[in-house]
Amino acid sequence: MLGRVANTIYWMNRYLERAENYARFMDVNFNLSLELSPNEEQQWKPLVVITGDWKLYDSLNTTTEKKNVIHFMAFEKENPNSIYNCIINSRENARAIRTEITKEVWEQINALYYLVKKSSKKKKLNDTEVRQFFYDIKNGCQLLYGMYDATISRSEGWIFARIGQFLERADKTSRVLDVKYHLLLGSANQVGSSLDLIQWTALLKSVSAYDMYRKKHGKLTSTGIAEFLILDSEFPRSILNCLLRTENSIERLCASKLGGNNEAQKRIIELRTQLENININVIIAQGLHEYLDNMQVKLNKVSTAIYNDYFSKERLMH
Amino acid sequence: MSKLNLSAYDSKGFYDEMFDENNVVRPNYKLFLDHLKKMSPRKLNQLQHATDRAQLSLGMTFNVYNDNQGVERILHLDIIPRIINNKEWQHLEKGLQQRIKALNLFIQDIYNDQKVIKDKIIPKEMIFSRVCYLKELEGFKPPKDVWCHITGSDLIKGGDGKYYVLEDNLRCPSGVSYMLENREILKRTFPELFAKLDVRPVNNYTHILRDTLESLSKVERPTVAVLTPGTYNSAYFEHSYLAQQMGAELVEGQDLVVKNDFVYMITTKGLQRVDVIYRRVDDDFIDPEVFNKNSLLGTPGLFRAYLKGNVVLVNAPGTGVVDDKAVYAYIPRIIKYYLGEEMILPNVKTYICAEEDDKKYVLDNIGKLVVKQTDASGGYGMLIGPKSTKKEQQEFIIKIKENPRNYIAQPMINLSRVPSVIDNTIEGRHVDLRPYALYSDDIKIIPGALTRVALKKGSIVVNSSQGGGSKDTWVLNS
Numbered sequence: 001m002l003g004r005v006a007n008t009i010y011w012m013n014r015y016l017e018r019a020e021n022y023a024r025f026m027d028v029n030f031n032l033s034l035e036l037s038p039n040e041e042q043q044w045k046p047l048v049v050i051t052g053d054w055k056l057y058d059s060l061n062t063t064t065e066k067k068n069v070i071h072f073m074a075f076e077k078e079n080p081n082s083i084y085n086c087i088i089n090s091r092e093n094a095r096a097i098r099t100e101i102t103k104e105v106w107e108q109i110n111a112l113y114y115l116v117k118k119s120s121k122k123k124k125l126n127d128t129e130v131r132q133f134f135y136d137i138k139n140g141c142q143l144l145y146g147m148y149d150a151t152i153s154r155s156e157g158w159i160f161a162r163i164g165q166f167l168e169r170a171d172k173t174s175r176v177l178d179v180k181y182h183l184l185l186g187s188a189n190q191v192g193s194s195l196d197l198i199q200w201t202a203l204l205k206s207v208s209a210y211d212m213y214r215k216k217h218g219k220l221t222s223t224g225i226a227e228f229l230i231l232d233s234e235f236p237r238s239i240l241n242c243l244l245r246t247e248n249s250i251e252r253l254c255a256s257k258l259g260g261n262n263e264a265q266k267r268i269i270e271l272r273t274q275l276e277n278i279n280i281n282v283i284i285a286q287g288l289h290e291y292l293d294n295m296q297v298k299l300n301k302v303s304t305a306i307y308n309d310y311f312s313k314e315r316l317m318h
Numbered sequence: 319m320s321k322l323n324l325s326a327y328d329s330k331g332f333y334d335e336m337f338d339e340n341n342v343v344r345p346n347y348k349l350f351l352d353h354l355k356k357m358s359p360r361k362l363n364q365l366q367h368a369t370d371r372a373q374l375s376l377g378m379t380f381n382v383y384n385d386n387q388g389v390e391r392i393l394h395l396d397i398i399p400r401i402i403n404n405k406e407w408q409h410l411e412k413g414l415q416q417r418i419k420a421l422n423l424f425i426q427d428i429y430n431d432q433k434v435i436k437d438k439i440i441p442k443e444m445i446f447s448r449v450c451y452l453k454e455l456e457g458f459k460p461p462k463d464v465w466c467h468i469t470g471s472d473l474i475k476g477g478d479g480k481y482y483v484l485e486d487n488l489r490c491p492s493g494v495s496y497m498l499e500n501r502e503i504l505k506r507t508f509p510e511l512f513a514k515l516d517v518r519p520v521n522n523y524t525h526i527l528r529d530t531l532e533s534l535s536k537v538e539r540p541t542v543a544v545l546t547p548g549t550y551n552s553a554y555f556e557h558s559y560l561a562q563q564m565g566a567e568l569v570e571g572q573d574l575v576v577k578n579d580f581v582y583m584i585t586t587k588g589l590q591r592v593d594v595i596y597r598r599v600d601d602d603f604i605d606p607e608v609f610n611k612n613s614l615l616g617t618p619g620l621f622r623a624y625l626k627g628n629v630v631l632v633n634a635p636g637t638g639v640v641d642d643k644a645v646y647a648y649i650p651r652i653i654k655y656y657l658g659e660e661m662i663l664p665n666v667k668t669y670i671c672a673e674e675d676d677k678k679y680v681l682d683n684i685g686k687l688v689v690k691q692t693d694a695s696g697g698y699g700m701l702i703g704p705k706s707t708k709k710e711q712q713e714f715i716i717k718i719k720e721n722p723r724n725y726i727a728q729p730m731i732n733l734s735r736v737p738s739v740i741d742n743t744i745e746g747r748h749v750d751l752r753p754y755a756l757y758s759d760d761i762k763i764i765p766g767a768l769t770r771v772a773l774k775k776g777s778i779v780v781n782s783s784q785g786g787g788s789k790d791t792w793v794l795n796s
Binding site: 001002003004005006039092095096097098099106107114156165253310311313 | 336374375376422549553558559562569573575584585586588758
């Protein structure tokens, strides 16, 4: 497979995963905001902070209101990570590698494209329309994952697609946990007050983890939730699970690779081993924020190593 | 439910493909019209809308030149097909085969023996001064001596009901993906009609194309790639479509490297050799070492690898000499010269402004003629005399006087019309015809074509960049 094509597939899937995550974050937050006191800044600012785009938001907006945040994360053309731009980029990438995907996948990604184009043109979306939009994005992306799974051959392209998806997912889970965890602990109430329970539930729901967490742990505790989202090996959106599957994918690449560097493999094994040998209490004692921050840096390094090992032109120019 | 009423349809003044001069339906359209008449205007509109949606969902879009992201358009597909009977098609087929065979011999000759010039069939300044003439190819012979593997000539039918060749496209003819996808869509629009009418299939085009490409290589199982300028090119949809349908790699110039005069793709597992390149990048941009130094679309060393016979380029570089609108005027003589035959498909009468008598005629009659710049395409650089203002005519008179060699002129031809769906009703619109030919061991004409239609009332400019749409073309077995 062409290096450029592999790179494009990788990013196509990262953008898709990102768009789906954003839609879910916002949908859950929206739902939550209906039952809480109307302090919009307190409710909506953390969402922007999670995405790492607070600076940009601040430069484009004077207030932190629900409608501004939603616009910024969903439709803002200046925001390279808005759902709008994620879908546009994902579809543009898909267009560039049209020969690697099936008609089903292409038509679905194209449908998402027309969905964001149409929605972004509307002057003002009312609450019902906004939620419908989030629902359509989530559903559309998940439909796409299903089609991908059901129609694409398990060759190299598939592997790069999965790697992109898992790395993006691990990154987003770490970010949402980082921001929300501190906010919730900072609110002084013990876990257990009705207000807090709603918030912790929301955190789990924003990564679709509520049902699986309840099934496994039953009771909601802050430590239990952090453990579940970082160290659970079975839940498909936990960081460890994403790392395990990334590692597995890279292993399959290496098996078919003719010599060359395996920097990416080395890094992913290191990171996964480290997670398997740490206890949640240790993480919290050392500082959850620092831990997750460091995690995001390491995930980026895996991504860079994949670029150097498989996509770049330079590796072959000697 | 009201039925479609065609009594107001105006077939006068032009050759209409569906009705004869007495408003009687032509035999090739009879079954189709019976079907159409049973339909309500509402149903017809529904079918047309479903077609628009299908095109969007298939991503059959093109970028408009000079526009950035955001302006993607579909090439409007009108659901009423152009229908051609078997006899008419056989005539076209023979005529195109003759023409392409002669043009190929002509290209081989001008890059080698140049007999056609020595025998004074065509003046040498018509060839050697042209930018499309590539000196670097002198003495070169491509595999199987074939230069123009893929041709898409533009034909029109005049008021006399006869076909004329309007221009030849021997460089990178585009539009074949529309021929193929239009057919897929129309099969859904009128499923019941296909079997009844015995329409000849076109969908083996990509198989024949792949066979053609493979047959040109000496390698046992050659690696075939389609070279595209990238996603911003207006024909990108077609490039990716053809690569995908053929199971070929879709590459950009940056994906290729040349080492020891062989061409390789940069893959995740290292370098992989490429044997045949169906390139959709113009000659001037394929190799910055030889041609346009600023080209980012090409690959340094590609041309050298080609001259050494280590890679096949399709179409061969250098075929652009034939696309020159001034050379066009000499094609009847070229056919006679190489094949000793009279031309089966006539040219449109062409005045060459480089020749004194013709120039005078053009300047005196500019209001009646269509004037074309010889090195322009896409409907640009053109004056349609009868529809132009005095000011526009004056501008062209100045241009012609300044640089006569750059202009030719032709009488205005009333392109034939096909009924088309326009705002809930059916009106006649002017069309042309672009059939596709593939040439390796023999010349195969695919029984179908892209019919382009000028959607603006009265317009004869069918180019997609200027408000043109398309129609499916049905070639009947009987």
